Amino acid sequence: MAESFLPPQALKGRGAASNPEGRFESIRHHAEDDGWQSLLLDEQAPRPRTEVTEERARSVITRNDSPDVHFNQALNPYRGCEHGCIYCFARPSHSYLNLSPGLDFETKLRAKSNLAEVLRHELARPSYTVSPINIGSNTDPYQPIERRWKLTRAALEVLAECRHPCTIVTKNAMVERDIDILAPMARENLVQVFVSINSLDNHLAAKLEPRASAPHRRIKAVRTLHEAGIPVGVLVAPIIPALNDSDMEAVLEQAADAGATCAGFTTLRLPYELKALFREWLALHVPQRAAHVMSLMQQMHGGRDYDSDFSTRMRGQGVFAEPIRRRFDVACRKHGFGRTRELSLDTTKFVPPRKPSPQGQLF
Template identity: 55%
Template sequence: MARSNKPFPKKPVFANPVKDSPYAFTFDETEIKPQAQKGRGAVSNQASTRFERYTSVRVDDGWQHAGSETEEEPRPETQLFLDTSRSIVMRNDSPDIGFSASLNPYRGCEHGCVYCFARPSHAYLGMSPGLDFETKIFHKPNAAELLRAEFARRTYRPESILIGINTDCYQPLERKLEITRSILKVMDEHRHPCSIITKSALILRDLDILAPMAARRLVRVAVTLGTLSADIHRKLEPRAPAPQKRVATMRALSAAGIPVTIMVAPMIPAINDHEVEGLLEAAHDAGVRHAGYTVLRLPWELKQIFEEWLTAHFPDRASHVLSLLRQIYGGKLYDSAWGVRGRGTGPYAQLIGQRFRVACEKLGLNRDDKTLDHSQFRKPSKNPGQMEMFGD
């Protein structure tokens, strides 16, 4: 492993420092190109973070035939870490998103979606936004207690809280840890409105909580689906549920009376953007009546991770995809400006947006109100063991 604070040359040459020696020699050291790993989205951990002074590059020195077809890389195992955050609700004042309060039971996500805009957050933990993000998962076991404490604050005023905006609150670990379920119990107990965004069919486990909340206009669910192609799905989001399973999840949620939105996301030029109409039709047939979309976002280190993924999975069109992204984001791979991120500008971005709007109009999507009710909120009692003077 070689370290440098400058870009590593493609073929660095190392020479014996002893001049005029009969044993002097030179040899080439070639950088090992990372290969896609089964069941993982990111190709490697080689994306350098904005907080690191040095970067690492794996090289083949010729001695052990590193990187040859006969040598297999060990598959990274998922590791669980404790998140000791003292607060649970995060707030933002961004004018281009439809929520101001959110919470995330987990940091990192085992679904391994290569496009996840939350990947760069792992850099704050001194970890890579690449494979580390999907193999080193932080969880908040006391999330429900933190949420109840937030509700009990004297100055607290209820506003809809979005659960799982950064990482999926129903990722595989939730099946055992049940942190999201504990959060929903607190939401239900105090009649607090919330929204959920997920890819997972595991949400159906909690219909016993969600259906009664929906009847009181206290919950809505968004299911993210960006492709109906099994092949693209395996490459983009290897551990997320299959597309047809997500469509079935939308159908089951709708049948239970829960308002469902399909998030057609992310639209990646020349990869899945041709599927806009088909995705909306599949969701509509499943009972969905609301829809949203985003174009691929590549903040910070995600640019390098996505380019690496493109080269590994779509080498024939990688340059074309990147060219279209630059057209969408004004000559750059990403523009974080409000109103531009997730939508883009220019003819290609406008075409995607127009196709989405026309399809929604044709299917009758986004016509009815989906506002949640904030008036039912019940603040936690200061003395939990004491009965309330006035009930419902």
């Protein structure tokens, strides 16, 4: 991690406070005090602005065989995410772009501008096997830059045309914009939306996930989707011990009241560079609880900050993880929630997209 004589400072509207090098970098930067430190401390550091780079993708459907993930196909219109959630497990993926999992992840974004074209090509392959595609498995498909780029909407238009099933995971109320596409798909059992809500505390959410919709706005989105006839679930994720775990039952209660019919949860996981970034966030925002939070995290992962074992990485283990699971199960029974793994969408209606023809289509 890059060192500096200037301590990291919380940045309004951003989750990370620094830009450590990714794990693949061969060069490390080290700042030295040249005697101008007192002057630098008096200057206000400029806020990093969001930059979006167009990317021409060669493929857009990714496959997954992880036993603890309940889908095997996914689609992500963007690399990086402007929501800036400090806990995001996708942050380390920015290292593959030679960018930092820190501020770069939420400010230097990539948009797959040819997504709809490539998706249509992949769905038209004779060897393609239909399976629900999850949109937003890595980065949020309705992050703020979607307002301009509309790549998620373009993907949904292709899937709706082909009558291909999909699921959506988001923490942004912008999903309401696409009800005109989602509602007809829902009537044919081709879509389900999951809204991620891990706390009802607006003050905490503004620090944990600074550019996502506020919790109460996400609850409203659940209600709006439900009233439009779109199946909607809630994901209480991630649950962070001693930080937001006390809100779990209240989130499930309000989501059920708004019309959510199924629920899931995960606990915080800290792969690769995310460990140091989250520790830095704790020191800046909740210093009095930082050591306690990390102690509980280690108790849930065999004494380490993170254990990548498929059987435990999503839920943790031990004397703190087990009560969370039991509380979740009790709350789900109380509110009549099904489990996310019980999802079943219709894969029999799929019609492969036609190849463009210079003569057009008669029928």
